[in-house]
Amino acid sequence: MSHSNIQIFDTTLRDGEQVPGCKLNKEQKLIIAERLDLLGVDVIEAGFPVSSPGDFASVEAISKIVKNATVCGLTRSVENDIKVAGEALRFAKKSRIHTGIGTSDSHIKFKFNSNRDAIIERAVRAVRYAKTFTEDVEFYAEDAGRTDNDYLARVCEAVIAAGATVLNIPDTTGYCLPNEYGAKIKYLKENVKGIEKAILSCHCHNDLGLATANSIEGVINGARQIECTINGIGERAGNTALEEVVMILKQHPTLNLDTNINTSLLYSTSQMVSEHMGIYTQPNKAIVGANAFAHSSGIHQDGVIKNRETYEIIDPKDVGVTESAIVLTARSGRAALAYRAKNVGYELTKLQLDVVYASFLDFADIKKEVDDSDIHKIIKSSSIHKEI
Ligand code: KIV
Ligand code: ZN
Numbered sequence: 001m002s003h004s005n006i007q008i009f010d011t012t013l014r015d016g017e018q019v020p021g022c023k024l025n026k027e028q029k030l031i032i033a034e035r036l037d038l039l040g041v042d043v044i045e046a047g048f049p050v051s052s053p054g055d056f057a058s059v060e061a062i063s064k065i066v067k068n069a070t071v072c073g074l075t076r077s078v079e080n081d082i083k084v085a086g087e088a089l090r091f092a093k094k095s096r097i098h099t100g101i102g103t104s105d106s107h108i109k110f111k112f113n114s115n116r117d118a119i120i121e122r123a124v125r126a127v128r129y130a131k132t133f134t135e136d137v138e139f140y141a142e143d144a145g146r147t148d149n150d151y152l153a154r155v156c157e158a159v160i161a162a163g164a165t166v167l168n169i170p171d172t173t174g175y176c177l178p179n180e181y182g183a184k185i186k187y188l189k190e191n192v193k194g195i196e197k198a199i200l201s202c203h204c205h206n207d208l209g210l211a212t213a214n215s216i217e218g219v220i221n222g223a224r225q226i227e228c229t230i231n232g233i234g235e236r237a238g239n240t241a242l243e244e245v246v247m248i249l250k251q252h253p254t255l256n257l258d259t260n261i262n263t264s265l266l267y268s269t270s271q272m273v274s275e276h277m278g279i280y281t282q283p284n285k286a287i288v289g290a291n292a293f294a295h296s297s298g299i300h301q302d303g304v305i306k307n308r309e310t311y312e313i314i315d316p317k318d319v320g321v322t323e324s325a326i327v328l329t330a331r332s333g334r335a336a337l338a339y340r341a342k343n344v345g346y347e348l349t350k351l352q353l354d355v356v357y358a359s360f361l362d363f364a365d366i367k368k369e370v371d372d373s374d375i376h377k378i379i380k381s382s383s384i385h386k387e388i
Helices: 026-041 055-063 079-088 105-111 117-129 149-162 178-191 211-220 242-251 263-277 298-306 334-343 350-367 372-380
Strands: 007-010 045-049 070-074 095-102 139-140 166-171 201-203 227-230
Touching: 007 166, 007 201, 007 242, 026 045, 026 055, 026 263, 045 139, 055 079, 070 079, 070 242, 079 117, 095 105, 095 166, 105 139, 105 201, 117 139, 117 149, 139 149, 149 166, 149 178, 166 178, 166 211, 166 227, 178 201, 178 211, 201 211, 211 227, 227 242, 242 263, 298 334, 334 350, 334 372, 350 372
Parallel strands: 007 045, 007 227, 045 070, 070 095, 095 139, 139 166, 166 201, 201 227
Antiparallel strands: none
16 A cells, blocks of 8 residues: 655644743744744744734744745734734745634634624635645634534635635644544535635644644544644644654554654754744653653563663664663663663673662662662762672
């Protein structure tokens, strides 16, 4: 079966930057955009140009330096937003305008005090106008996750006829279950007239911790783009984490879905974004957390020392982590202690290891995590120190 390419649309600089407490300056945004380009993302959503003069300037500057990726700017279905985005993107080698409007009954009633037909008219007008600036126009049906499928299909048909080339189906509130979100994508693939002229895109939020699972269900059911952020940062509980979806597709080749991402840059990119944004990454974060390749219990350590694959499904080097860590704690066994002692120059016999291990446990109960300098201390203060 031939492989399909999944486009990675990175929105770290737009949806990700909406995270409370984060304020990137223009220079930092440029550094991150350059890195995303190197990482191999297909689209960089650089900002929301009409939102502020600073955001306009950042999108414009990013458009000038990005070499490979398409540079995208967000707009509402408002003429001036689209005009300003078109201006901000005018230097990009490849540009995309991402325009859209809320389509759920709740958005139509409470945000727009409008009705379904009038929303379709606004959507079509926005797409037609965006097409006067660039061929590449993506339409988002905000709150598509809670939009009734029949109406959503009507919206999609109308905007494809107006020229939209990508249809973003956001689960804006992170409400959908994976099977529901997958079924929505499948329904649109099967019921929208003209769907062959556009690709469907997943944009999932993580309010229930389902953003990654929903995006994967989306591509299994026919979507061909995933919108995501580095470290999953974004509004409220965040967006789909780029590193997670990319590694899921890589580690499951039977899905026959590939990306263009250079995965060996994932870890350093995660660190860079975390430092610039001032947002700490939780240690147990999948793929890029400090503990993602750290083993601390004796049973696991013994397995990993014998063969990494016993407890690791990813080679750490594939994501740019030099090696797995064998962390010494009071839960560690003799195998881990022997391994770490060898790394710092002590080849212990079985008897020597028994002696050192007893002192190690006493030490580890107090200190919790034993480092290389502690290993020297423990061995030097033990009865075997003269032998080695
Ligand atoms: O979550 C969302 O619906 C969005 C759109 C503006 C694309 O971020
Ligand atoms: Zn979003």
